[in-house]
Amino acid sequence: MDKLKVLHFPDPRLRKIAQPVENVDQDIKDIIEKMFFTMYEEKGIGLAATQVNIHKRIIVIDVSENKDEKIFLINPEILSLSEDKDSMEEGCLSVPGFFETVERPKKIRVSSLGLDGETKEFEASGLLSTCIQHEIDHLNGKLFVDHISALKRNRIEKKIVKLKKEGSLASRKDTPNYKSAV
Ligand code: GNR
Numbered sequence: 001m002d003k004l005k006v007l008h009f010p011d012p013r014l015r016k017i018a019q020p021v022e023n024v025d026q027d028i029k030d031i032i033e034k035m036f037f038t039m040y041e042e043k044g045i046g047l048a049a050t051q052v053n054i055h056k057r058i059i060v061i062d063v064s065e066n067k068d069e070k071i072f073l074i075n076p077e078i079l080s081l082s083e084d085k086d087s088m089e090e091g092c093l094s095v096p097g098f099f100e101t102v103e104r105p106k107k108i109r110v111s112s113l114g115l116d117g118e119t120k121e122f123e124a125s126g127l128l129s130t131c132i133q134h135e136i137d138h139l140n141g142k143l144f145v146d147h148i149s150a151l152k153r154n155r156i157e158k159k160i161v162k163l164k165k166e167g168s169l170a171s172r173k174d175t176p177n178y179k180s181a182v
């Protein structure tokens, strides 16, 4: 299977708003499969379709230790957010090699479509909650660097543009974007 190409900040395509999936058909199942393949290859714990230039509301996640717990979300919606917050060091396959602490609500209640097209609801906390919020941001054209200061964001942007010009961004792909929750 071919790996999908991951867009890098500040590519304007990362700012597009993804459109809801209307039918969970074979086309959507194929996209999900390719996204899981790409996410595991890139050593990410999550991937939003926006990052691979597919502007549909689809997310894949695996926050498990053994990389054997696939979670996919179709048309995910955050139904409620807790008052209490969690701070985590975040990374992003679209912002390779940079990590910054982001504060987000600790617990969320989420709805999403299953492969049968039925709506499912569940709660998430910890790394899964952070990851879902990070991925839904992508579907809305938002990146984790939008949660940090403009100064830091601009510095990161300049560094990535420079690395891309030098052609040395590819070698950083070996840096896993996974950071432990503890
Ligand atoms: O691999 C990833 N690690 C990560 C770490 C902390 C918070 C969020 C993430 S998601 C990221 C993969 C990615 O870019 N998903 O959009």
Ligand code: NI
Binding pocket: 091, 092, 093, 094, 134, 138
């Ligand atoms: Ni990301």
